[in-house]
Amino acid sequence: MSNSGLNPSMCYNLSFFKEMMKEYRKVDDNIMLRMNTTDTHSEAGCAEFFKQLADAYQKREDSVNYCLKVMDEELERKNKKLEDDPYDYNLKDALYTEESKRRMVSNELMVEDIVRQRSLQVFRSKCRIFNVPQDIEDFLNKRR
16 A cells, blocks of 8 residues: 555644645646646547546545554554543543544545546546546445
8 A cells, every 4th residue: 555655643643634635636626727738639648637636546545544544443452441441531532532533534535535526527528538447437436
């Protein structure tokens, strides 16, 4: 999995994580400008731009999944500790905070679906000559 140099502490720093996701979404945010400078009548031009989109999708998906995995493992570890000491209120507070952070990271998957739908709609309307490869189509639709 390519998690782009992520480490567990970066997953818990939500402002860093959100900034990183914002950076990875630049290709989508600038899609209209990029489509206007891409030769949309050339299959090669469309394919090159689509590759950049697909790479960005994969990078974002890998980052979110990496952080969810890290957080799930830590939550599991803390829940086991809580079973040993159910009156550890500091641990309960920490668990609540971590569960909230996990939900925020998980919400990025919903944001991701919206961003992808929007960019692909623009891409498909401009690059009619290019057919999205089936494996990418499957990847894009796997959570729906």
